[in-house]
Amino acid sequence: MADTTTKERADRQELILDAVLRVLGEQGISGVSIRSVAREAGVSHGLVGYHYDDKVGLITAALRRIEEQDVGLVSADPDLTPEQRLRAALRRIAAKEFLTTDYLSLRLQLWSLAQADEEFERINTEAQRRYRRGLADLIRAARPDLTRAECNRKAATINVVQNGLWLTALLGLDRASIKRSVELCEELAFA
Amino acid sequence: MADTTTKERADRQELILDAVLRVLGEQGISGVSIRSVAREAGVSHGLVGYHYDDKVGLITAALRRIEEQDVGLVSADPDLTPEQRLRAALRRIAAKEFLTTDYLSLRLQLWSLAQADEEFERINTEAQRRYRRGLADLIRAARPDLTRAECNRKAATINVVQNGLWLTALLGLDRASIKRSVELCEELAFA
DNA sequence: GGCAGGACTGGACGGGCGTTCAAGAGAAAT
DNA sequence: ATTTCTCTTGAACGCCCGTCCAGTCCTGCC
Incomplete structure (x- = not known):
């Protein structure tokens, strides 16, 4: 004991x-x-x-905790080439562990929370910005022919599709549509 | 008085x-x-x-009320050609009246609500299904060369991008990225 | 052993909540 | 004028909430 x-x-x-x-x-x-x-x-x-301290402090602490997990989404495996790294990151968001109802539902609640409270919004906006930045870096490494501005644009568009993928998955998107959306992200990145 | x-x-x-x-x-x-x-x-x-009757009944009534608005999103203007109708519908979701924080925030709360309560989920799923069906019909009319299954697939993918567009707009997406996402929807529909 | 301090418990308080209900206001029918 | 009906109010109930705090337990240090 x-x-x-x-x-x-x-x-x-x-x-x-x-x-x-x-x-x-x-x-x-x-x-x-x-x-x-x-x-x-x-x-x-x-x-x-x-x-x-209080209820807001409690939720804030929980938010910061899940934020750490997000950073890992665009973290790079050193053994891969830049192109492989980018593809891996793009496919990771459709991985089993993230496409569970539990995780997606939580994500949605966080987004929803950010609309109702300024402190939560700040945390969420910063996390989103950091993710988009990481994605743009991955694209830049894989596509040295593109300018940074072009990479940022691509990252923004891909981020739209990814957010839509998560949200729609929560509302009952079939596996085939998910696969097509991930392919769309890869097309956007490499074409 | x-x-x-x-x-x-x-x-x-x-x-x-x-x-x-x-x-x-x-x-x-x-x-x-x-x-x-x-x-x-x-x-x-x-x-x-x-x-x-009670709190759930109140929110349910409010949900059904906003649902009516959604049907209008894919309603067709009879003066236009099928292709124009489709383009109009695709552009409508980025119209000023829908891209306000007020409206998007409300939308997000509805999605969030659907995760926490079965009755709300039922209402939301049906509305989503109805919208996707309307979009597929518009595509079918504009693209008679496609099979119904292909139209459904296209509608699903476009729906992903549109949901992502709304969600990301709420999290602070710039106008240029929004425009690019709408163009992406049109490409998906017509290519 | 004694003691200081952090971790932890559960009771108490005031307040907002959902729900119920008796009472009243006003319009329409008799 | 009286009745009947729907619409509307505000008080009352018990419940759960967030917060505060006195008290207890446990651990490390002297």
């Missing part, structure tokens, strides 16, 4: 943030309350108030 | 539904309560309960 306490001690905050994202994805923001999160995480509601 | 009462009497329900959509777009679902809607509409909260 002693090691359980020790192990869980440090993980209590992680447990809470996990619970926030889980409840957010499943029930939307109106299902997220300090008390419901505490119940989901299996801790007292007082502890949530102890670790995070 | 007598006519005011008479006029407003019949419009009281409209007033309430307008208020729901306004609050939903501005503050998200967590800002929508029977009482906040009543305040926004300038009526007593008891009246909202009188006209609508």
Whole structure:
């Protein structure tokens, strides 16, 4: 029992943030309350108030947590050529782990949240900007013949299709259409 | 004052539904309560309960109301040729009245809502299906050389780009990128 | 052992919520 | 004039919420 306490001690905050994202994805923001999160995480509601200033602080912390995951989407595998890296990044957004309802639903809730609160909007806009920048860099490396402005334009257009892919996937897009959309992204990048 | 009462009497329900959509777009679902809607509409909260069974019934009614608007998006102007009709429909989604933050934010909240509640999901899925069907019909009329299956495929892909266009516009997409995305839709339809 | 301090609990408080309902206002029918 | 009906109000109920805080547990340090 002693090691359980020790192990869980440090993980209590992680447990809470996990619970926030889980409840957010499943029930939307109106299902997220300090008390419901505490119940989901299996801790007292007082502890949530102890670790995070208030409700906004709690959600902000959860947002920053999922943000880290996003950066990985355009991270490059050093073993690949620039072209392979770009293709891998373009295909990664249609990978199994991201096309789950859980993940997409959470994403949608984050976008939705950003519209209702300025602090959340700031976080979201910055994450989006960072992703677009990473994508443009990948294109630039794979297509040295293009100017930076052209790469930025391509990245913006591809980002539109990708966002549409995620959103529409959530609304029930079939696998074949998803595959076609990914191919469209590759065409946009390489043609 | 007598006519005011008479006029407003019949419009009281409209007033309430307008208020729901306004609050939903501005503050998200967590800002929508029977009482906040009543305040926004300038009526007593008891009246909202009188006209609508409960909170879910109220939001459902508001959803059905905005749904009517959507059907108009693929409605055809009889004076145009099939090709012109299709182009008009494709360009309409980037029209000023739809690219406002208010409208897009509301749209996003509807999508978000659909993830959190089954009844809302049903309404949303049907609306989406109806739109895709209308788009496929427009393509079929403009491109008689294509099979119905090909038209459906094209409609699905275009729908992805359009959804992405709306979503990304909300997150701060520049006008030039929007124009490029609309052009992409036209290319997809006609090439 | 004693103690300081961080982690954690659960009760208490005031407030907003959804829902219900008795009461009233006004128009139409009798 | 009285009745009947629909529309409308605001008070009342119990519930869950966010926040605060006194108290408890555990660990590391002297």
